[in-house]
Amino acid sequence: MxxxxxxxxxxxxxxxxxxxxxxxxxxxxxxxxxxxxxxxxxxxxxxxxxxxxxxxxxxxxxxxxxxxxxxxxxxxxxxETVAMSDQVEKRFMEWMLRDNARPGTAINELELARRFGVATTSIREFLNRFQRFGLIERRPAGGWVLAGFTTGFALELFEIREMFELRSARDFVALPAHSLLWRKLEALREDHITLLREIDSRFHDFSDLDSRFHRLVNSASPNRFIDSFYDVITMIFHYHYQWNKHDERQRNEVAIREHLTFIDALISRDMEAVEAACWGHLASAKETLLRATSEQGMFAEAK
Amino acid sequence: MxxxxxxxxxxxxxxxxxxxxxxxxxxxxxxxxxxxxxxxxxxxxxxxxxxxxxxxxxxxxxxxxxxxxxxxxxxxxxxETVAMSDQVEKRFMEWMLRDNARPGTAINELELARRFGVATTSIREFLNRFQRFGLIERRPAGGWVLAGFTTGFALELFEIREMFELRSARDFVALPAHSLLWRKLEALREDHITLLREIDSRFHDFSDLDSRFHRLVNSASPNRFIDSFYDVITMIFHYHYQWNKHDERQRNEVAIREHLTFIDALISRDMEAVEAACWGHLASAKETLLRATSEQGMFAEAK
DNA sequence: AAATTGTATCTTATAGAAAAAAGACAAGCT
DNA sequence: AGCTTGTCTTTTTTCTATAAGATACAATTT
Missing domain, CATH: 1.10.10.10 (Winged helix-like DNA-binding domain superfamily/Winged helix DNA-binding domain)
Structure with missing residues (x-):
């Protein structure tokens, strides 16, 4: 029902x-x-x-x-107002990140269903949808294994992200001056400045701003596969922001400043500056994520 | 049951x-x-x-x-020996490519279930898994729309493919001389030559060789997101080879020769030659796919 | 007539069940 | 002792059923 x-x-x-x-x-x-x-x-x-x-x-x-x-x-x-499917996702992430779940663990639909108190159908549906994020893998025999949020995962994620982000930044700079996106970028720049001013009370709002910024850059030359990859990033960062509270305010402030450098470089149309800003920001985002993966025990690589 | x-x-x-x-x-x-x-x-x-x-x-x-x-x-x-899930995929691709289905069409689970003679559960499962290929999209309200195998899809696919393939070729060339992959490449080269010799009778076997070659190149520096993207390509080409019989023997022969040029360039470690061969092959593969999308009526872009 | 509400129909999300297939353990054979 | 087969248990796959929610159409009001 x-x-x-x-x-x-x-x-x-x-x-x-x-x-x-x-x-x-x-x-x-x-x-x-x-x-x-x-x-x-x-x-x-x-x-x-x-x-x-x-x-x-x-x-x-x-x-x-x-x-x-x-x-x-x-x-x-x-x-009671959040859809079953969203609840399952949340519980699964909790199970994966908080509980014991080591990479390589076999995922048992029935057990998860019992643990989460839902029908197996819901678990199956979740696993099928979630597969694309690369955190679980289907076994040929049937059933699933946890690939897990490992250091390797983060490194592979950022390798792709770097390729995509640089490509999008290049296309963004090539945008005609009258493009609507320049105005949107301008607006987003203001949002960054506002948030920076109120950082002490509102640093939680950065997560959303981050996603909006990167999606705007990508929208210069839309590509469904890149968009789809950004869903992975958004998901990862959603849970990362939610659980890694360490130094949060500080980290976010740094990231906002990096965004501003990036935005200003874009506005200047100076591709060299853009590349530098892009690399810089990604390097620090990567470092943050990698630190998170080793700080917490369950992120250790299994081999 | x-x-x-x-x-x-x-x-x-x-x-x-x-x-x-x-x-x-x-x-x-x-x-x-x-x-x-x-x-x-x-x-x-x-x-x-x-x-x-x-x-x-x-x-x-x-x-x-x-x-x-x-x-x-x-x-x-x-x-009766092929799994329900595989049958559903095949039937869906037929429905999408052969029948009326235009991009933008709403996908009705119940109707598909009736049409394919399976339970709605199977359709749902398929749609959830198939989503990652970018040919369908979830509507916020619930339900699905057909994104469709359009020219735009093919262009976006190849934009990513070019990025990934070039990156992998670069990493392959950087492989140490004693790497096992060089020997595998050598073996694959032989398979190409053999197939070329028997092309008249065995040109159907190219599809598999194609996939093996590109996956081997990628295995030089494994990345799960690239692998996952190759699933998309494999799927698309699987159905493309299966249904676009026009000039098949000729097309495959050309592709084999391009692969050989690519392989020889890799073996020579001459990055400039590799890039040229890679671009050349991808350009021709892209052209083939694009021609298919316009030859057949149902591939016309909807807007 | 146009907008609004009432009613009926269709579609989706989730539960529950049952058979197929996999896996685990015990008993038997060489 | 190490395979091999017999038996039991668990897990996955797939179906059917049903309430929630969306959509279409009819009736009503202003």
């Missing part, structure tokens, strides 16, 4: 919406709400029904209003 | 084995057979039981012999 995480997330979002809606005003139409909450009308109606049942809203048909007797009602807990 | 394609293939293989076994001699042990037939003992026993039931073999326990009264028995048809 499908989980109702979509409904629960929409319900919570609807509560936020209602909190700012004048009591007595009729609510937007179902279609409008569907667009705002990014779900189908079917789900909107289910949310409205639940809100009615909890007397958060009153009136029926096209006269739905925020109930005058509106009292705070319980939101659904966050965990 | 799982299909018994493994059993059926093993059964057919066992028949081949028995055809060359002296009547009256006791057969190899179950373990030995399991290794030879590349299945588990469980399956070997099932095969033996079936062979017994059909009186192809006689005696029991460790005294199994080819029955003196052995008569030819029906093999299982080829189709």
């Amino acid at each position: 499908k989980t109702d995480t979509v409904f629960k997330r929409a319900f919570n979002d609807a509560l936020d919406l209602i909190a700012e809606w004048p009591v007595g005003e009729t609510l937007p139409s179902e279609n409008a709400l569907a667009t705002q909450l990014r779900v189908s009308r079917t789900t909107v109606r289910k949310v409205m029904a639940e809100l009615s049942a909890r007397s958060v809203i009153g009136g029926g048909g096209r006269q739905r209003i925020v109930s005058p007797a509106y009292t705070k009602t319980d939101r659904f807990p966050e965990v | 799982k299909t018994d394609t493994v059993f059926k293939r093993a059964f057919n293989d066992a028949l081949d084995l028995i055809a060359e076994w002296p009547v009256g001699e006791t057969l190899p042990s179950e373990n030995a057979l399991a290794t030879q037939l590349r299945v588990s003992r469980t399956t070997v026993r099932k095969v033996m039981a079936e062979l017994s039931a059909r009186s192809v073999i006689g005696g029991g326990g460790r005294q199994r012999i080819v029955s003196p009264a052995y008569t030819k028995t029906d093999r299982f048809p080829e189709v």
